[in-house]
Amino acid sequence: MSNLLEIDNLKVGFKNSSSQWTNAVDGVSIAVRPGEILGIVGESGCGKSVTMFSVLKLHDQRNTRYAGEIRFEDTELLTVPEKDMRQLRGKDIGFIFQNPMSSLNPLLTIGQQIRETVTSHRKHLPKKEVEALCIKALDDAGADDSAVWMSKYPYQLSGGMLQRVVIAIALVNEPKLLIADEPTTALDVTIQAQLLKVLCHIRDERGMSIVLITHDMGVVAETCDRVAVMYLGQIVETASVDELFANPRHPYTQGLLAATPPMVGKIPERLNTISGSVPQLSEVAKGCRFASRCPFASQECLSGDIPMFDVDEQHQSRCIKFNTIPDFRKVTA
Ligand SMILES: Nc1ncnc2c1ncn2[C@@H]1O[C@H](COP(=O)(O)OP(=O)(O)OP(=O)(O)O)[C@@H](O)[C@H]1O
Ligand code: SF4
Ligand SMILES: [Mg+2]
Structure with missing residues (x-):
């Protein structure tokens, strides 16, 4: 079955007050299949919202430049005139914003x-x-x-x-695609769980596809079929949820999982954290973007841009050592 949405090598650049451009999203490729819930996960500022806002071209056009392709069914969205975009927004593609209270009058x-x-x-x-x-x-x-x-x-x-x-x-x-940007973050856990159930029910009942943006691996585990992990403007790993949790093949994904409380059993007194902090977009250097925080980094990680590698047909990782890195949840346990 063909994909409902296909984002290919998307780059989104913003112009700052000194008229310099920075790519907040840099070469993102994701596909959304009919009827699936796709999670997009990553720390604050990694480009989750910018990527999905681009699908609806919600950024201020004067300070934003796009490259790449975004296909929704047979329509290339980056070249669609604004009047047609207005038809798509809220009709074929629904959006739940990060701060929903502010979207009501x-x-x-x-x-x-x-x-x-x-x-x-x-x-x-x-x-x-x-x-x-x-x-x-x-x-x-x-x-x-x-x-x-x-x-x-x-x-x-x-x-x-x-x-x-x-x-x-x-x-x-009755949109075909619903994009939900952190729809439950501001709510307490009980309400959060109820609303995630609502999203699953809507998908089952209406057969629509949902993209669920979250920084919470627990939410991904509960709700999504597949997941794309983002770091500093790029996708670093994609897989089915079961595969990603069982066999994470990027050190950043492993770090996020190690920092997530277990779904069952005793919560450890201290959860692991990923060392260091996310560099500024303006500081992005040659080579792997995660290198400054990666426990497995070596010289070869810094020699050039890292492509996505196939772990298997349904699982990709942007790590040159994807097939040799240990599962560091086991190493740090
Ligand atoms: N309009 C804009 N102009 C300039 N930079 C922007 C703009 N919108 C976002 N950015 C920058 O793009 C990067 C990605 O932002 P984005 O909002 O997509 O992050 P996010 O992953 O959704 O984070 P969060 O979890 O905090 O919502 C950030 O560095 C942010 O500062
Ligand atoms: S390419 Fe190197 S630095 Fe990047 S995640 Fe893999 S091991 Fe770490
Ligand atoms: Mg966001």
């Missing part, structure tokens, strides 16, 4: 905001059908009484309920 009821999302794309839909779509979207997002929620203002709902509203707005036009 406090002066309008929930019903007004969901209806407006439908009618902005389908002006001539009969009122009854609009209403039915809104109620179904709220039901699918886990509202306990959708008709009542429709009449409420945002201030009358809790954070968890508002997040369900934001999810309903993102899916009311």
Whole structure:
């Protein structure tokens, strides 16, 4: 089956106040398959949001330059005119932003905001059908009484309920792809778990693909089918979730896993951390971008750009020592 979204060698550059360009995303290639939940994981600032914002061309066009290709079905998005992009945003591709509360208008009821999302794309839909779509979207997002929620203002709902509203707005036009950027980060763990279940339910019920951006390996384990690990503007490892957790083949992925509390059993008193900190984009040197923090780094890692290597057909790693590095969770245990 062909991919729903294909990002090929995407580079996203931003111009700073001294008119210099820096690539925040540098050669990212990812495919999203129909009906899958793909996780994008990595530390803060590694380029997760910039990559997925680019799919909808949400960056300020004056200070941003793109290279590469982003294909959604048969459409090349980087060359699509803005008026066609407006049709795609919120219709074929839904987006849940990192700070969802700010995407609701406090002066309008929930019903007004969901209806407006439908009618902005389908002006001539009969009122009854609009209403039915809104109620179904709220039901699918886990509202306990959708008709009542429709009449409420945002201030009358809790954070968890508002997040369900934001999810309903993102899916009311039945998009083929839903991009969720850290949709549960600001919520407590119980609500977080409920909302992740909602996302899985939506995928099962509607068959849409979901890209879930997170910095949390636990969320990936609970929710995703496949995962792409990002570091400093690049993908460093992709695999199915089961394979990545069982056989991580990039030292950065191993570090993230070693820093994640175990899903079962006793949580150790101290979790391992990855030594050092993420360098600035402007400090990126020749060779492997992870070298300054990597316990296995050697001279050969610094000689040139590191490509992605096939661990197998479904598993890639951007590490020249992918087949010799030990699993350092075992080394540090
Ligand atoms: N509009 C912009 N102009 C200049 N630099 C930007 C812009 N947006 C993002 N960046 C830079 O691009 C890099 C990647 O940012 P991005 O927001 O994608 O990180 P992230 O992985 O989503 O992190 P987080 O987990 O904190 O959300 C960062 O260094 C950030 O400072
Ligand atoms: S290429 Fe070298 S520095 Fe980079 S992750 Fe692999 S071993 Fe570490
Ligand atoms: Mg982000």
